[in-house]
Amino acid sequence: MNEPQAPAALGSLPLDELSDQSDLAADELQPGGPDDGDESPGRFAGITPPRRRGGAGRFITDVIVELGFLPQSRVDAAVEEGRAAGGSPEEVLLQSGALSSDQLARATAERFGLDHVDLTVYQPDVTAVGLLTPQAARRYNAVPIGFHSNGHLLVAMSDPSNVLAIDDLKLMTGYEIRPAVASSEDIGGLIVKMNRLDEAVAEATEGEDDDEEDPTLVADIRASATDAPTIKLVNSIIAQAVEDGASDVHFEPHGRDMRVRFRVDGVLHETTTIPRRMMPGVISRVKIMADLDIAEKRLPQDGRVTLQVEGHHVDVRIVTLPSSGSEGVVMRLLDKEAVLLTLDALGIRDSARIRFEEGFQQSYGAVLVTGPTGSGKSTTLYAALNTVNSVEKNIITIEDPVEFQIPGINQMQVNLKAGLTFAAGLRSMLRADPDIIMVGEIRDGETARIAVEAALTGHLVLTTLHTNDAPSAVTRLTEMGVAPFLTASAVDVVVAQRLARRLCNYCKRRTVLTMETLKAANFPDAAFDIEAYEPVGCARCSHTGYRGRVGIYEVMTLSDEIREMTIARESADVLRTKAVSDGMKLLRDDGLEKVKLGVTSIAEVARVAA
Secondary structure, three states: OOOOOOOOHHOOOHHHHHHHHOOOOOOHHOHHHHHOOOOOOOOOOOOOOOOOOOOOOOOHHHHHHHOOOEEEEEOOHHHHHHHOOOOOOHHHHHOOOOOHHHHHEEEEEEEOOOEEEEOOOOOOOOHHHHHOOOHHHHHHEEEEEEEOOOOEEEEEEEEOOHHHHHHHHHHOOOOOOOEOOOOOOHHHHHHHOOOOOOHHHHHHHHOOOOOOHHHHHOOOHHHHHHHHHHHHHHHHHHHHHHOOOOOOEEEEEEEOEEEEEEEEHHHEEEEEEEHHHHHHHHHHHHHHOOOOOHHHHHHHHEHHHHEEEEEEEEEEHHHHEOOOOOEEEEEEEOOOOOOOOHHHHOOOOHHHHHHHHHHOOOOOEEEEEEEEOOOHHHHHHHHHHHHOOOOOOOOOEEOOOOOOOOOEEEEEEEEEEHHHHHHHHHHOOOOOOOOOOEEOOOOHHHHHHHHHHHOOOEEEEEEEEOOHHHHHHHHHHOOOOOOHHHHHHHEEEEEEEEEEEEEOOOOOOEEEHHHHHHHHHOOOOOOEEEEEEEEEOOHHHHHEEEEEEEEEEEEEOHHHHHHHHHHHOOOOHHHHHHHHHHOOOHHHHHHHHHHHOOOOOOOHHHOOOO
């Protein structure tokens, strides 16, 4: 490349000289490339120059105090904590939540005398972004975002002191590198947005016209399913879904095209569209991956496959759905290497947590977790198992499928073709000297009876059940053929839960919920207005206003009175009334507490716990 060169490459300079090269002002940036001409400084929103150039010798903690992010006393305490734990004070401050990642990036930029870039405001140049592959961007935690008028490439980095990375980026892009500092979260979000789906669709359809499909021109479906462009498209969709944290991928034929939707944080949104002529090849490719019959289009099929995506082992469950004149596919993604959540991260608090912990800390009895599909029941049980897991206890699970691998726990997977059902596996587990048993789901009366009997014979049984609330679980077991006196003796705690989307911490806005708003959200007893937060939307949360999910819980302990009511076959409504008088907090009330804390919105609580 023949772009103008700086007097010296930044990557070849010592760290304390990095700041000396930062005299290229932000207004010298050019959004279109090195040859676009001069631009007005006001156009480059999101770039903040340092207060002073130089100063690389300062401690980052001194800069944090200087910028007014934290008082000196809090920083000094973090320094001591870091020494004791063998970590850095900024890591301590980040983990405690006292300092945000964006504040740390701002302090880092100030320390080295470099520009700070807010990637939620600054609009990256697509030409610059395209100079680096997503894989390389992840490796260096850096993304090119624009050009300077002298030809230098502006690169957003979380660690500008990594001069080796700067040297590598110079060789890979062919440009002299000018580092700027952005938060790791913002850089990660931009990397995720380096989406290649549309390019994959364009490559796969290159040379095809949009005319009505001619049967004489349609290639063999099996051959088209193994074409490189089709394989690349399907792989790109799956990889993008994993990067976005999607739990499900929907391939849905509509008219002439097929839309692709991801379910992220429990809500579906459209991602891309596949042209009609590609639909048979894409569907067949997915079927081949799951070892399904590609010729069968009239009946639903289901299968699974384990893939490795960006170093993650992902279990994919695939279901085909025949429709009039076409066929759709739904893929459920389970990241087997996902980090196990703790009870703190799940959001179960106060008395609900105490009741739940008392249940699974016992040496015998049954703990039921209920809720609809996708409400996080298994994740809650995993968190409980992770709490009680120790070398002194033999813990055995039977699941369909094994979603997360837990060290130290014996996990068995249902295999219907081999005759390994929940009931059959549960019988075998009882002969294997278990202390704690986890049954992934009670689906039939036989499994329910064996689980209850196991809880009565000295084992702690953790399992899930599909009911709308906690009291209904007791009546559901009766409906499944379990004698009420057995249920009353075996079950100790029932947990009902839902997952609500968390408000984005960066853009949520304070608001006041009036009594009318609360009553409309199914809180008829609201007697006064409350302060809360509402979603706004920013680049960090893909303009949804939400990022991540939190659990909403209802925990019922079976007291002596509730056990007597169970034996008397009282209705779920009667049991609920008694449980509330005993201190149980209903789902919607727990949701309202999280609204008051600014964790979620009243609209989310009304959506999932109405």
